[in-house]
Amino acid sequence: GAVVSQHPSWVICKSGTSVKIECRSLDFQATTMFWYRQFPKQSLMLMATSNEGSKATYEQGVEKDKFLINHASLTLSTLTVTSAHPEDSSFYICSAGAQAGYSNQPQHFGDGTRLSIL
Amino acid sequence: AQTVTQSQPEMSVQEAETVTLSCTYDTSESDYYLFWYKQPPSRQMILVIRQEAYKQQNATENRFSVNFQKAAKSFSLKISDSQLGDAAMYFCAYTGPSGTYKYIFGTGTRLKVLA
Numbered sequence: 001g002a003v004v005s006q007h008p009s010w011v012i013c014k015s016g017t018s019v020k021i022e023c024r025s026l027d028f029q030a031t032t033m034f035w036y037r038q039f040p041k042q043s044l045m046l047m048a049t050s051n052e053g054s055k056a057t058y059e060q061g062v063e064k065d066k067f068l069i070n071h072a073s074l075t076l077s078t079l080t081v082t083s084a085h086p087e088d089s090s091f092y093i094c095s096a097g098a099q100a101g102y103s104n105q106p107q108h109f110g111d112g113t114r115l116s117i118l
Numbered sequence: 119a120q121t122v123t124q125s126q127p128e129m130s131v132q133e134a135e136t137v138t139l140s141c142t143y144d145t146s147e148s149d150y151y152l153f154w155y156k157q158p159p160s161r162q163m164i165l166v167i168r169q170e171a172y173k174q175q176n177a178t179e180n181r182f183s184v185n186f187q188k189a190a191k192s193f194s195l196k197i198s199d200s201q202l203g204d205a206a207m208y209f210c211a212y213t214g215p216s217g218t219y220k221y222i223f224g225t226g227t228r229l230k231v232l233a
Contacts, residue, residue: 034220034221038161042225042226043209043223043224043225043226044163044209044221044223046220046221046222049220091161093161093163095163095221097219106151106153106165106168106213107213107221109162109163111160111161111162112161112162112163114161
């Protein structure tokens with residue numbers, strides 16, 4: 001089945017640094033990728049929708065300058081948390097949808113990245 | 119705007135028994151998909167079952183089945199012969215008619231399975 005790889009799975013860094021998270025579709029081409037954030041014991045909150053070759057669409061309340069999203073190819077989207085602070089600590093999950101030519105397939109989720117900012 | 123509601127924050131079931139998790143949604147669309155996802159402590163999102171809105175027949179996957187009531191906008195998940203490995207968070211999700219649509223998740227139901 002379709003596989004989405006998310007890297008790194010866990011990152012700890014100091015306040016003020018930038019962190020990049022990668023989301024790769026390993027065996028299919030994803031025209032659309034999604035980035036979610038999940039706080040402990042809560043649901044997934046959509047942050048942005050990323051379309052290959054175009055600017056991401058951010059959900060209301062999500063700072064586009066804080067969370068930079070790039071989707072340069074049909075198999076890779078990246079989320080960069082710029083100048084990260086402790087309040088950015090969270091679990092981030094990506095998903096890939098719309099395998100080219102198969103519009104009714106469900107999204108495939110990565111295993112998530114646990115981000116801890118000290 | 120579409121919404122998904124899970125009214126049961128937590129449920130418990132005895133091992134080998136049956137449990138039903140509730141989900142209601144609201145949409146004005148006629149073509150959409152509904153999903154149940156399982157999230158164990160590892161936090162990996164695991165697809166349990168999906169239902170296409172245009173299909174009248176309820177989806178089943180081994181011990182998992184749904185009761186899809188389109189007119190009532192209800193989409194419940196029944197787990198039969200519950201196993202200890204079924205313990206997890208369960209999220210109901212709605213999406214549009216293709217993979218380019220965003221998912222809208224419910225708040226989740228934590229399922230505990232008692233030995």
